[in-house]
Amino acid sequence: MPNIENRGDGLESERRSTDGESEVVLQADGLAKAYGSSLPFRERVEVLTGTDLTVRAGELVGVVGANGSGKSTLLRILVGDLAADDGTVRVSGRVGWCPQETRLYDRLTVRETFALFGEAYGLDDEVVAEARDRLADRLDFERYLDRRIDRLSGGNRQKVNLAVALLHDPDVLVLDEPYTGFDWETYLAFWELTDDLRDRGTAIVIVSHFVEERERFDRVLELADGELHADDGAETDARPEGTEVAASRREAATDGGTRGTTGVRFDDDR
Amino acid sequence: MTTADRAVARFGVGLRSTLLAALRSPTALALLVALPPLVVVGYAEAMAGFPRLPFVETVPKTAGRLNGALFATAFLAGLLGLFQVVSAARADRRLVVAGYPRATLFVARLTSVLVVVAVAAALSLATLWFGVAPEAPLAAFGSLLLAGLTYGLVGVLVGSVLPRELEGSLVLVTLADMDAILSSGLVETKGLASFTPLHAANPLFRAAVLDGTLPSDELRAGLATVAGLAVLTAVAYLRLVGTAGSGDGTVESAGDGPAADTGGDVR
Numbered sequence: 001m002p003n004i005e006n007r008g009d010g011l012e013s014e015r016r017s018t019d020g021e022s023e024v025v026l027q028a029d030g031l032a033k034a035y036g037s038s039l040p041f042r043e044r045v046e047v048l049t050g051t052d053l054t055v056r057a058g059e060l061v062g063v064v065g066a067n068g069s070g071k072s073t074l075l076r077i078l079v080g081d082l083a084a085d086d087g088t089v090r091v092s093g094r095v096g097w098c099p100q101e102t103r104l105y106d107r108l109t110v111r112e113t114f115a116l117f118g119e120a121y122g123l124d125d126e127v128v129a130e131a132r133d134r135l136a137d138r139l140d141f142e143r144y145l146d147r148r149i150d151r152l153s154g155g156n157r158q159k160v161n162l163a164v165a166l167l168h169d170p171d172v173l174v175l176d177e178p179y180t181g182f183d184w185e186t187y188l189a190f191w192e193l194t195d196d197l198r199d200r201g202t203a204i205v206i207v208s209h210f211v212e213e214r215e216r217f218d219r220v221l222e223l224a225d226g227e228l229h230a231d232d233g234a235e236t237d238a239r240p241e242g243t244e245v246a247a248s249r250r251e252a253a254t255d256g257g258t259r260g261t262t263g264v265r266f267d268d269d270r
Numbered sequence: 271m272t273t274a275d276r277a278v279a280r281f282g283v284g285l286r287s288t289l290l291a292a293l294r295s296p297t298a299l300a301l302l303v304a305l306p307p308l309v310v311v312g313y314a315e316a317m318a319g320f321p322r323l324p325f326v327e328t329v330p331k332t333a334g335r336l337n338g339a340l341f342a343t344a345f346l347a348g349l350l351g352l353f354q355v356v357s358a359a360r361a362d363r364r365l366v367v368a369g370y371p372r373a374t375l376f377v378a379r380l381t382s383v384l385v386v387v388a389v390a391a392a393l394s395l396a397t398l399w400f401g402v403a404p405e406a407p408l409a410a411f412g413s414l415l416l417a418g419l420t421y422g423l424v425g426v427l428v429g430s431v432l433p434r435e436l437e438g439s440l441v442l443v444t445l446a447d448m449d450a451i452l453s454s455g456l457v458e459t460k461g462l463a464s465f466t467p468l469h470a471a472n473p474l475f476r477a478a479v480l481d482g483t484l485p486s487d488e489l490r491a492g493l494a495t496v497a498g499l500a501v502l503t504a505v506a507y508l509r510l511v512g513t514a515g516s517g518d519g520t521v522e523s524a525g526d527g528p529a530a531d532t533g534g535d536v537r
Contacts, residue, residue: 101360104364105291120369164368
């Protein structure tokens, strides 16, 4: 079991406004995005048609939706990787982004990867080393620090993918299918990590094909027809194959004293 | 740490990373070492049986060696530039979102291409030396570097505009093959050769090897070609790895996080 460490340092209080309500750290208004082509035979697809999203400090928001509903597009716009056709995004503070696919350099080692992204974040070497070692310990990949990214298993690569997003201690964390490939213990460690981050005031947006552990989230929103709606949980009716495995794991975790109802997200053909 | 120190540190880490990524491919490295001599010898032997052309002073075998050295250096540089950009495009975008300056990344990529090209140029020149001793070796090496830099830029440009390995390779191999022939002076091109990327580097290299000179007109034209290509390539590459740089949507950042550094519509 990875060592779980609480680094609470009072940031939460700094993120509270005077009326006691948490500060809005991410605000998206009227986001619109369509994919098209100048070629006549390619269809234009409208993905977002006026999406609004407000996230406060310390809030954990889940975004669910069907395949191709535009979840990753929304996140890419939120972090500035993709331009919206219309609408605005306002972000307060540092942003951490864990993309769905592992966007890392295959031939660099894990250690070199952190050095490079640490430089991008503007961190000093000592800060990078401290954060790297803490995250490696927490997500249990410290023995792979000198291994090349392309020689890691899918799950370990995803751990590094996530850890790179956390390296600079972001104020807003945007995670796209972050626990893909995690083993069970790392999956649990991931949720403990998000709990700690929330306690410290970090706003977290998690996109997933579907969210099974609804009670972990402050809000779950469904992206459908280009807009975000409060989700009523109906999407869990359309669970892909493997739900029985989820149930057995859920039971096992509950038996083990893990908080609340736990489960897993299943990879599909995304 | 001052801003300048930070910029230097960023460039250093970026260059180291791009170089490590390029050098940690043993097969590619082996090919990089083996291909230039093979191409030089292959071109020389292929042209050895050609009759001597009345309008070309160089004997065919020597012309083959020269063209082989130029083609090997230029084409390898182009491929390296292309694959560096295409294979790393997604990671590059993430790095830029994280705050790494796009321009620094571009220069780091180009510098790493140039370092590897220097090795290919040295190997090509060394192989050439077995048959033709260059009159001005340093000038010949410089000309090869110029050709390599030219095609390194072409490779990055093709990879930025057409970020697909197969399609980009097809464009590059066709262009480099035609260029090596058209700019060689061995065929009548009716002025077409002056539009090829090697139109100046090729005669410059021949003059350095055969006459020991560096004609200033060709040198200026070669440097102008590199400068023009550098501008085009920079624009294409920065667009490729740019973030939120088009459309009417805006991203504002009140902090010092990634969104604040991403250019384009990001404010």
